[in-house]
Amino acid sequence: MPSRAGAFAVSAVLLSLVAGVAQACDCTRFRSPTEQMTRSDAVFRGRVLKVRRLADGRVVSTIAVAEILKGKLPRLVDVANGPSADGACGLSLRQGDVVSLAARRDADGGWSTGACTRLQFPWEAFRQAARADRAASW
Numbered sequence: 001m002p003s004r005a006g007a008f009a010v011s012a013v014l015l016s017l018v019a020g021v022a023q024a025c026d027c028t029r030f031r032s033p034t035e036q037m038t039r040s041d042a043v044f045r046g047r048v049l050k051v052r053r054l055a056d057g058r059v060v061s062t063i064a065v066a067e068i069l070k071g072k073l074p075r076l077v078d079v080a081n082g083p084s085a086d087g088a089c090g091l092s093l094r095q096g097d098v099v100s101l102a103a104r105r106d107a108d109g110g111w112s113t114g115a116c117t118r119l120q121f122p123w124e125a126f127r128q129a130a131r132a133d134r135a136a137s138w
Contacts, residue, residue, distance in 0.1 A: 025089040027116035033129040036120060040102035042071025042111065043119070043126055048097045049076070061093045063101075069130040071103070073111075079103055080112045089115035100126075 030036040037043050046063040053059050058080045065073050079101065081090040091114055093099060100123045103111045119126065 025115050027089070030120050033121045033125045034133065036102060037070050037126065037129055037133070040070065040117065041105040042073055042103045043069040043101070043130075044071065044073055044077075044103070045098070045100045045123060046077075048093050048095055048099060051093055051095055054080075059090060059093070063099065066098075069126050077111055080106070080110060081114045091115060091118060 028039075030039070044063075044065050045067045046065040048061050049064050050062040051059060060078050060080050062076055062078050065075055065077055081093070100119050101113050102117045102119055103113045104117060106112050
């Protein structure tokens with residue numbers, strides 16, 4: 001039977017690991033899809049065709065864009081994520097995944113995403129917000 005001191009030590013280590021991740025990924029919680037879209041340069045959906053790791057630690061995913069709710073994107077777009085693109089809070093994208101993403105334009109003109117820019121609401125809620133925004137703009 002494990003001792004209380006041992007259980008406490010294990011708990012302390014696990015708590016410090018969780019706290020470290022939480023601190024590294026302190027993300028804004030958006031109140032609505034409209035707010036998240038407003039604070040993003042692009043909101044889109046597509047299939048991950050290729051994933052590659054760059055020498056600087058970033059992961060770049062090539063995505064075949066299927067639907068765009070905000071932004072101007074080519075049919076194939078490279079989206080960076082990982083330590084250099086979005087703090088320590090990258091996303092795990094795999095070849096073949098169908099993904100819905102919010103992305104930001106980098107200073108060099110590229111696109112980036114990460115845990116803090118992933119969509120916080122269902123895709124259909126973003127579609128409705130985009131339709132309402134277009135209707136209000138007319």
